[in-house]
Amino acid sequence: MKAVQLQSCEGITGLKLVDISKPQPGPGDVLIQVKAAGINYAEVEQIHGKYPTFGKELPFCHGV
Secondary structure: OEEEEEOOOOOHHHEEEEEOOOOOOOOOOOOOOOOOOOOOHHHHHHHOOOOOOOOOOOOEOOOO
């Protein structure tokens, strides 16, 4: 599946469209198809290196 991945905190150029494996839902989970998603202020700041990644190692996808 396609995903936007944060590969570096150097601004918009650090975001890349990549192919990743589709998540497998566990017991009691559901898998939904997302047509569009927004980005919040904290994520914008994170893209520019002004907000912590809270222990996530680069690269990663927001919201996953």
